Amino acid sequence: MNIVPAPRPPGRPRSAAVDTAIIETVLRLLEGGASMGELSMERIAREAGVGKATVYRRWPGKEALMLDVMRSLDEPGPAPAGVSLRDDLVTVVEFIRRRALAKRNSAILRAVVGHVQDHPDLWQEYHDTVIQGRRETLLTVLRQGMERGEIRADQDVELIADLFVGPMLARAVLHEWRELPEGLTERIVDTVLEGVRLPG
Amino acid sequence: MNIVPAPRPPGRPRSAAVDTAIIETVLRLLEGGASMGELSMERIAREAGVGKATVYRRWPGKEALMLDVMRSLDEPGPAPAGVSLRDDLVTVVEFIRRRALAKRNSAILRAVVGHVQDHPDLWQEYHDTVIQGRRETLLTVLRQGMERGEIRADQDVELIADLFVGPMLARAVLHEWRELPEGLTERIVDTVLEGVRLPG
DNA sequence: CCGTTTCGATACGGACCCGTCTCGTATCGA
DNA sequence: TCGATACGAGACGGGTCCGTATCGAAACGG
Structure with missing residues (x-):
């Protein structure tokens, strides 16, 4: 089965906090009335207090970032009781x-x-x-x-x-x-x- | 009543054809999938085959132009017969x-x-x-x-x-x-x- | 013919953005 | 301690856009 034990790569690991900070910033900006076209990678990085390279290290472009923003919205839907x-x-x-x-x-x-x-x-x-x-x-x-x-x-x-x-x-x-x-x-x-x- | 007989101003009159050409171009671009944020005045003028100044002579900015685009969509609504x-x-x-x-x-x-x-x-x-x-x-x-x-x-x-x-x-x-x-x-x-x- | 305005085209400075790259610093495993 | 990678910050060249200004040509009234 070639089970790979997920060897931790060398060096400083990426900060999960940064991931969420970026996504949260995008959500905040959209919430504040910005349209997608107005969100530049530059502005996102600036408002998130993050280097541009840090964003590009995680996503190749705005589209990919937005896809993860969408995914972050996933939320368990309601489970109807099924009675009535x-x-x-x-x-x-x-x-x-x-x-x-x-x-x-x-x-x-x-x-x-x-x-x-x-x-x-x-x-x-x-x-x-x-x-x-x-x-x-x-x-x-x-x-x-x-x-x-x-x-x-x-x-x-x-x-x-x-x-x-x-x-x-x-x-x-x-x-x-x-x-x-x-x-x-x-x-x-x-x-x-x-x-x-x-x-x- | 100070009726002003609408004296034609001197000089070359504005071409009405240009007005409609610009508005029509905006509609065509939107129709083709462009979002409003992607429509630049520059691009609109280019695609309409018109000088930028010609656009700015008519509208002070994109917002005003879009308002006229909206208005151009006015269309008489249906008149229900009122029977059934x-x-x-x-x-x-x-x-x-x-x-x-x-x-x-x-x-x-x-x-x-x-x-x-x-x-x-x-x-x-x-x-x-x-x-x-x-x-x-x-x-x-x-x-x-x-x-x-x-x-x-x-x-x-x-x-x-x-x-x-x-x-x-x-x-x-x-x-x-x-x-x-x-x-x-x-x-x-x-x-x-x-x-x-x-x-x- | 002449003054005036519009026309398309294009140049201009300033702003913002893109994606890459390079700093100095921080954080990890070995 | 040392090598490797991530971090914030920002420089970089190249691009688009903004709104204004300036061309020469064209279209009008007088």
């Missing part, structure tokens, strides 16, 4: 609301969305790291509901998923100044479940 | 779908969304020019439906509006690679109207 469909949906959508409320996350979402075109793999990483897992959870919840006959199965599950997350995302991305008040999640979930039409 | 609530909703949402399909519009939406933080008035202009009118139309349709007792009035009309536009926007902005197929509008409208829950 309605409660599971609330759990998932409420998670989105809380994430969007964190300035950090929505700032980065906007930063990434604004650069989808130029850096496709950046979006891919964000998608895989931040979005995909949650969406899978939601799809699972919906499929369970379909199998139990609690929700209609005559529509694409992806479409139904968008019905639940779309409103919250639209508010977060498009009307970011608008509030995402407590209780919004429940209102969205219940209204989508019950429908808007009156049985008149 | 369902058809009116389809009209409004379908208009969003068609706009999002036009690469030009969604590229600019992303470009603007990505720079909300740094240029708030840019977003304001986009909001007023492109979004506001359509949303008013939608809110009017919904209020009509409420008065007629066709849809529930126990929820905020703004929330209900987001239920209809959110899914389409989420697809356009977040999953821009995903298709917005013909018929998607009707499926969204009908499903939101009827609800997702089965009357089991």
